[in-house]
Amino acid sequence: xxxxxxxxxxxxxxxxxxxxxxxxxxxxxxxxxxxxxxxxxxxxxxxxxxxxxxxxxxxxxxxxxxxxxxxxxxxxxxxxxxxxxxxxxxxxxxxxxxxxxxxxxxxxxxxxxxxxxxxxxxxxxxxxxxxxxxxxxxxxxxxxxxxxxxxxxxxxxxxxxxxxxxxxxxxxxxxxxxxxxxxxxxxxxxxxxxxxxxxxxxxxxxxxxxxxxxxxxxxxxxxxxxxxxxxxxxxxxxxxxxxxxxxxxxxxxxxxxxxxxxxxxxxxxxxxxxxxxxxxxxxxxxxxxxxxxxxxxxxxxxxxxxxxxxxxxxxxxxxxxxxxxxxxxxxxxx
Amino acid sequence: xxxxxxxxxxxxxxxxxxxxxxxxxxxxxxxxxxxxxxxxxxxxxxxxxxxxxxxxxxxxxxxxxxxxxxxxxxxxxxxxxxxxxxxxxxxxxxxxxxxxxxxxxxxxxxxxxxxxxxxxxxxxxxxxxxxxxxxxxxxxxxxxxxxxxxxxxxxxxxxxxxxxxxxxxxxxxxxxxxxxxxxxxxxxxxxxxxxxxxxxxxxxxxxxxxxxxxxxxxxxxxxxxxxxxxxxxxxxxxxxxxxxxxxxxxxxxxxxxxxxxxxxxxxxxxxxxxxxxxxxxxxxxxxxxxxxxxxxxxxxxxxxxxxxxxxxxxxxxxxxx
Numbered sequence: 305x306x307x308x309x310x311x312x313x314x315x316x317x318x319x320x321x322x323x324x325x326x327x328x329x330x331x332x333x334x335x336x337x338x339x340x341x342x343x344x345x346x347x348x349x350x351x352x353x354x355x356x357x358x359x360x361x362x363x364x365x366x367x368x369x370x371x372x373x374x375x376x377x378x379x380x381x382x383x384x385x386x387x388x389x390x391x392x393x394x395x396x397x398x399x400x401x402x403x404x405x406x407x408x409x410x411x412x413x414x415x416x417x418x419x420x421x422x423x424x425x426x427x428x429x430x431x432x433x434x435x436x437x438x439x440x441x442x443x444x445x446x447x448x449x450x451x452x453x454x455x456x457x458x459x460x461x462x463x464x465x466x467x468x469x470x471x472x473x474x475x476x477x478x479x480x481x482x483x484x485x486x487x488x489x490x491x492x493x494x495x496x497x498x499x500x501x502x503x504x505x506x507x508x509x510x511x512x513x514x515x516x517x518x519x520x521x522x523x524x525x526x527x528x529x530x531x532x533x534x535x536x537x538x539x540x541x542x543x544x545x546x547x548x549x550x551x552x553x554x555x556x557x558x559x560x561x562x563x564x565x566x567x568x569x570x571x572x573x574x575x576x577x578x579x580x581x582x583x584x585x586x587x588x589x590x591x592x593x594x595x596x597x598x599x600x601x602x603x604x605x606x607x608x609x610x611x612x613x614x615x616x617x618x619x620x621x622x623x624x625x626x627x628x629x630x631x632x633x634x635x636x637x638x
Numbered sequence: 639x640x641x642x643x644x645x646x647x648x649x650x651x652x653x654x655x656x657x658x659x660x661x662x663x664x665x666x667x668x669x670x671x672x673x674x675x676x677x678x679x680x681x682x683x684x685x686x687x688x689x690x691x692x693x694x695x696x697x698x699x700x701x702x703x704x705x706x707x708x709x710x711x712x713x714x715x716x717x718x719x720x721x722x723x724x725x726x727x728x729x730x731x732x733x734x735x736x737x738x739x740x741x742x743x744x745x746x747x748x749x750x751x752x753x754x755x756x757x758x759x760x761x762x763x764x765x766x767x768x769x770x771x772x773x774x775x776x777x778x779x780x781x782x783x784x785x786x787x788x789x790x791x792x793x794x795x796x797x798x799x800x801x802x803x804x805x806x807x808x809x810x811x812x813x814x815x816x817x818x819x820x821x822x823x824x825x826x827x828x829x830x831x832x833x834x835x836x837x838x839x840x841x842x843x844x845x846x847x848x849x850x851x852x853x854x855x856x857x858x859x860x861x862x863x864x865x866x867x868x869x870x871x872x873x874x875x876x877x878x879x880x881x882x883x884x885x886x887x888x889x890x891x892x893x894x895x896x897x898x899x900x901x902x903x904x905x906x907x908x909x910x911x912x913x914x915x916x917x918x919x920x921x922x923x924x925x926x927x928x929x930x931x932x933x934x935x936x937x938x939x940x941x942x943x944x945x946x947x948x949x950x951x952x953x954x955x956x957x958x959x
Contacts, residue, residue: 357796358796359792359795359796359958361958379798382796382797382798385796387793387796389789389792389796391789391792392789393788393789393790393792393793395662395790397666397669398662398665406658406662407793407797409654409655409657410658410659410793410794410797410799411651411655411797411798412650412651412652412654412655412798412799454793
């Protein structure tokens with residue numbers, strides 16, 4: 305069984321005595337797992353990561369990484385983890401290569417080792433061509449990859465990614481996803497990431513914790529979460545005008561059927577992939593013909609809506625209150 | 639790429655991190671010669687404009703007493719020794735002639751009693767080395783605020799670099815810059831005619847650099863420590879503006895402390911600027927007084943040690959919120 309690499313126990317951060325950014329959260333991440341903290345901006349994701357990477361001190365609670373306490377053994381923790389912050393932190397006046405070497409020096413990695421690693425990383429992230437260009441000439445995607453390189457220079461066992469694709473276009477985002485997947489598959493790296501993009505969490509994470517107002521609302525694999533809010537939806541249309549309402553109702557896993565057109569039915573059911581073929585066979589066996597069938601899975605958007613009572617988009621829209629909270633948190637974080 | 643750990647002595651890793659951070663800032667500094675120019679410009683202007691125009695020495699020179707026509711001086715004969723009858727008359731022309739020389743001798747001696755040297759320009763020029771060192775050291779806190787703003791500090795904090803090394807890299811950087819800029823100011827002062835005492839030799843240069851180094855380490859430790867948690871560079875600028883002027887004028891950088899009122903003298907006696915400036919003057923324009931020089935260096939060493947220890951302790955505690 306994979307061991308627990310990150311253990312978080314009632315971690316809490318209160319800024320300036322009354323701004324509760326993170327409110328008693330607990331979770332564990334297993335070796336080789338990609339764990340996502342999903343939530344809107346200002347939910348406390350970055351504050352959580354900052355505490356785990358020892359840049360912020362928790363007000364209450366404990367956490368350990370690879371068995372080392374993040375407060376008492378902070379310097380050991382720092383040696384073992386890689387951090388890719390949300391902001392671009394590379395030095396613009398230096399070249400990409402120089403930035404990676406600088407990071408290597410900060411980790412106390414012997415130069416001959418870090419030089420080799422830097423080239424490996426530049427190659428891995430497709431930055432070899434720009435290695436000797438100043439960072440100020442880099443595009444957003446290139447900068448993000450450079451941040452990734454700096455976070456990987458000490459060959460960490462655990463990698464922390466804070467909003468790894470924030471503000472990137474779709475293609476660049478997909479490329480970053482690819483790198484993250486490879487890190488996990490090829491090096492069995494344990495990754496904790498934050499995001500407020502549903503697709504990203506769905507695509508990359510083995511398990512997700514939805515976090516809102518500093519609290520974990522719900523936790524589980526994307527599948528579990530989607531299943532937990534109920535059902536898949538199958539829409540079926542048949543050639544004939546016969547009423548099959550009662551017939552479908554009897555099929556296992558079907559929860560509820562509605563007739564939505566002359567010969568169209570909306571079926572709410574569990575385990576959609578397995579049940580849908582059964583429905584087709586059932587209709588055929590009755591001598592009828594299926595003209596059209598579609599299966600819709602619930603998305604994480606719906607999960608978020610169900611558990612927080614709001615769509616993540618709505619939260620994005622109430623910009624004013626969001627910005628105030630964000631600025632407040634940012635100031636407090638420093 | 640495989641996960642591994644590196645075996646190298648801890649102190650070597652720490653030094654590597656410290657030097658990496660220091661080099662980064664030195665590189666940035668060297669790439670922007672305009673910053674260097676702006677920094678040395680102010681003390682140079684003081685030196686050239688103030689130092690050359692406030693020609694205090696000239697007040698007592700023979701020129702100042704030209705064209706003074708004194709009346710004939712009559713002295714009753716019984717006052718002189720041995721007494722004679724009648725009046726002794728000294729013609730005004732002879733008096734005027736001699737008083738020129740007499741007063742310039744008295745004046746020169748008075749200047750030397752006050753400034754320790756008869757030439758005010760030399761006195762001020764050395765004081766300006768203190769000024770550039772104060773500027774450079776007090777501004778060192780700015781860079782940590784910038785690093786915080788640009789996110790670079792975040793990255794550094796998430797690496798194993800010991801927190802005191804983050805502070806100390808900036809302090810060392812300030813000290814190196816101070817030494818470099820002082821050299822420029824000093825070089826210019828020589829060109830403009832600083833009069834060295836006979837005891838000056840090139841070996842004294844090492845002493846000069848040591849004094850600048852110690853003072854800069856102490857003062858910039860304090861200012862970086864003040865900026866540890868600051869997120870606004872405006873605050874830093876305000877603090878720097880508020881402190882440099884009093885630091886300068888409550889010391890002997892411009893004017894000797896002996897002529898100050900008592901309360902000001904007391905402050906000047908605590909002010910480390912006085913000790914640095916005195917050390918610099920002992921090593922250049924004064925005939926070196928070794929016990930006083932040793933006192934200066936002891937004070938500067940104490941200042942540097944106590945404030946850098948304080949700064950590094952605060953960095954341990956306060957760099958992480």
